[in-house]
Structure formats: C-alpha cells, structure tokens
Amino acid sequence: MANIVLKDVRKNYGATEVIKGISLDIADGEMLVLVGPSGCGKSTLLRMIAGLEGITAGTISIGDRIVNDLEPSERDIAMVFQNYALYPHMTVRQNLAYGLKNRKTPTEEIDRRITGAAKALEIEPFLDRKPRQLSGGQRQRVAMGRAIVREPAAFLFDEPLSNLDAKLRVQMRVEIKRLQRSLATTSVYVTHDQMEAMTLADRLVVLNAGRIEQVGTPIELYEKPATTFVATFIGSPSMNLLPMETSKDWSVSDNLVVPAGTATLGVRPEDLSLPEPGTVTNGLQVSVTVLAVELVGAESYVHGSLPDRQPIAFRVPGRSHIGIDDVMTVHADWEKLHFFGDTGQRLG
C-alpha cells in the first residue's frame, strides 16, 4: 500500500528527450491508466517507475521513499508484461514462487499465498503445468498471479491484454478491475486502447509526445477534453473537428455565442443527429454528403463530408435507410459543442 509521486520526471536518450517533465500524484489504492498513441512515452514512463529504465531528471517516490537509485527488486513493485514474461522452464507454481523464494519468504507462507492467488485467478488446475501448455488467457492469469503473490506496494501493467483476442480481452479487463478493487493496491496501467483505458481507470492520463495532455476521470476527459488531441483520442469514432474556415458549410443558431478566438469546433458523432421534422435547431446545423454507412449492431455510423470535403461522422440508431451520396442535414444541441483555440486548447 503506497502512493506514487512523480516530480518533473524526464528521460533523454542521447540528445532526444522522450519524457518531457511529468508530474503526477497517484493516490494509494488508485488505478491510474496511462494512455496515448505509440511512441508517446507511456511504456518508458512505466519502466522508469519499475526501475528498468534510468531517470534523467526529476524524482519518483513510492510510499515515502525516493526510488530513483533503487534496483527494481528493491522498489516493492510487481509488473505484468505484455508478453507475460513467464519463465518457460518452470511450472506455474515455480513461476509464482520464484520472486518469494528470492526474498527468502518461509515455505508455508509461499504455499499460502500461491493457494490464495490460484483460487482468486482460477488457475489451480494448472499449477503443475509449464507455461507452454497453457492458452494465452491462462498465461495472462499466471502473469497476474505472479504479481499478486508478491503483495507489492504497487502493480505496474504494461499493455497486459494486447496479446489476447477481443473477447478474452473484455473478460480479462473486467477481471483486472475486480481484482484491483478487492486488493486495493495502487496500480499504473499502460495501454494504447482507449476503450480499455476508459473502463479500467479511476483516473486517466493522456500522454502525447512525452507530455501530459490531460489528467482526469474518464468521464471528465470524455465530456471536457482539454485539447483537440484528447478530444480525438478519447471516444470512438473520434470527435469531429470542424475548422472555422469551413464555417460557410454549416450554421449555428442565432442565440449561440461562439467564444472569441475559436479556431476549431468539436462535436462527437454520438451528439449529432437527424432532426425530427418540425423541430427548431438550437445549436449546430451541417449539410452532409454521405460517403459510407457502417452498421455496428444496435447503431450505425455514417461517414460523410461537408461540401468542401471536410470529413464528418455521425451516429444514427438502429439500421438506417441512408444511402451513399444522399445529402442530409444533421444537427447538435449547443451544450454538446466543444470549442478549441488556435493551439488546440479548450475554450470555455
């Protein structure tokens, strides 16, 4: 049990700075998710917390200890790797016991913890098998088990679900969340999958090019993205961004005041809809030429373009009868609109 504090943490590889000053306060028992595109530095940051990468500047503390110069084993953390990193020559039981044996934990205590973890993760039948005899999902559970038996101050997850198929991923996501809740161990979780990030996180950190774009609860990030980067990264399909230069192709109702300095107007596909006949639009109104319709089950996404070819997407419930090349008007209420300034920052 411990909080993790990062103070202006930086990382250079030669002259290139990959982590450009990150400060974070991760509360005890919190599940913090680091999310961002490939190469944004999220894995590097996690590995710096773990002690697998050096820290160029700044401090990282776990609990009350500054861990900058401590070995990974001395930081009291456990890590779950993307490729599981199970020791192939050991049985599942030996894999779980290895870290404890190295710490000279008494045998009865090791047995007790393995039994507990195996029960929680439902891997009891596989304890005497080798990793290669297990399926991907089972290996994933063993990797989790190896972290749990250590009873560390913090769990670090490095894209642990990206090698699983879609169905299993959802299932394990739920399980990780449940386990983390019940153990109440501080966790840092790295993923590039925004769905995973949204569902797992107590708080979410969006990283871009080595900097924090925004920190907040998933719903805060969804409802009030601080930048156009966050706006397009969180939510699927991503938010439509309409540059003000294209404003001749759309209209806003007279009572709506666009904040001064607005360069881009954002609206989520799920907030755009076909107006009911006879309603008066109180917000944004756009004329769209349909390019493609994606039916995803309960709803469909329509991809189209404005007259000047600016792409735009919107959601319609159920199966639609919209055809390619149809031209239609869609609208969004004014409180659903997001305004961004010329550097991409949120206005109002």
Next chain:
Amino acid sequence: MHTVAFPNKILPYLLLAPQIVLTIVFFFWPASQALYQSMVRQDPFGLKSSFVGLANFRNVLTDPSYIHALQVTVVFSLLTALVSMGVALLLATAADKVVRGQGFYRTLLIWPYAVAPAVAGMLWLFMFNPAMGTLAYLLRRNGVSWDPLLNGDQAMALVVVAAAWKQISYNFLFFVAGLQAIPKSLIEAASIDGARGNRRFWTIVFPLLAPTTFFLLVVNTVYAFFDTFGIIHSVTGGGPAKATETLVYKVYNDGFVNLNLGSSAAQSVILMIIVIALTAFQFRFVEKRVHYG
C-alpha cells in the same frame, strides 16, 4: 511444410548427385573398407591377407593398451568439452554485457576457430615447450616443474588446453546467439523478482540456454573424439608413454606407424560404434532434461 514439384524427374537426382558422390567416395567407401579390413589379417609384407572373422576385435578388446587408450580418451574428451564450454560461456556472458565495441570483441573471439588444428597445436607447443617456450619459462620460474615431455599429466593438460582453445570460438558463437535469443522481458521480470547476478544466471539464464548447451555437448564430444588428432599429433605425438594416446591417435599409430592394418581397422569400427552409442545416449537421456522454448 512447402513441397516443391519438379517438372523433370531426373533433375532432383542430378542436383543431389554431387553430395551423394562425395558421401559415397569419402564416407561409405572408406567405412566399408574399414569393415572389410577389420576382419582380415595381412602378412608382414602385405603380399597376402586371410579372413580371420572377429579375431581382430577379440585381440583389440583384450589388449590392456587399448583399455588404457579408452581411459585417456574419456578423460581427454570430458576435460576438453568442459574447459571449452565453460570458458566459452564465461566469455559469451561477458561479451553480452559489453555495450561499446561488441562486434569488435566478438570478431576477435571467433578468430581462433579459423586456425587449423595442427597450427593451433604448434602454437601451444611453442609456448609451452620446456626448452624454448616463453610460458614454460615463466611457469618454471614460478616454481612449477614444467615438463610435458616427461610428465603425462602435464602433457594431458597441454593437449586439453590446446584442443579446448580451438573449440572455444565455436562454442562462444553459439552461446552468444543463445543469450541473445533469451527474451529481454524475462531478464527484467527476474530482476523485478529480486534475482541478481549469479542467482539470476543459474536459475533463469542457464536453464534457458540448455538447448544450446546440449547441442554443444554433442558437438564437443564428437570433436574431442575425432577432430583433435592434429593437435595431439603435433603437440605430444601421443606421449609421453602413451599418456595422451586417444583412440583416434591409436588407430593412426597402429595402422600407419606400426602397420597393423587389421587391428587398426577393428579399432576404427569400434570407435564408430562408440560415437554412435554416445550420441544416441545423449539424445535419449540428456535431451529429456532440455527445455526448448
């Protein structure tokens, strides 16, 4: 597997022919000659020979000097394999840790493999020759009564070192490749699990190198049995008092020096059986303990 269909029936045989001809001329034909010779006794002048059945084998196997050569071979092979693999592993783990100039170190460490066995033997002979060797001089100055020409154990040590030295490069190459094949995340997981230095090496790295080690064990044993003739011939000539006479060397000595072709052929047949049995044994029992990724 992908099967290739040749349009022409003869072409595949033509393509294989060079290899098959080589195998027949340089392997099957001599081997069959050895089998035939091993059951024949020649008169001292080589004018006529008579079929004697298994008499040559009986003579060889009851000959105390043959049993002695067998013991020498076992000691020599074990020591050579152990020294060459041990040193190679040590060098490979060290080279794996080098950050700068890794290619340079590796190239230098691989060079000795290109040296011919006889030349390698001469190198060591010169260095440790009691009369003129630089290192022999150093040894004697430091109180070691170094004389491999008279002392059998020292002669054995010299040929083992010379034979192992040549093989270190080869083993080094495989160990380096083996070390690189170990996923980095496993080492990281081990370091988070609190295993460092020696403990990490023996509990994680070494078990994961097992396939490489096993392969090298087979190769090195076969090397020590067969390919070390040149080194022994140039360094000790099997002496002193046959202290370094291995089975292969005895085959040569009895056949080409003492001109007892029947006995020599019988010995080479036995040697062939020993190596087949040894390799089969290694695959049957040692390989069971090997874990392939």
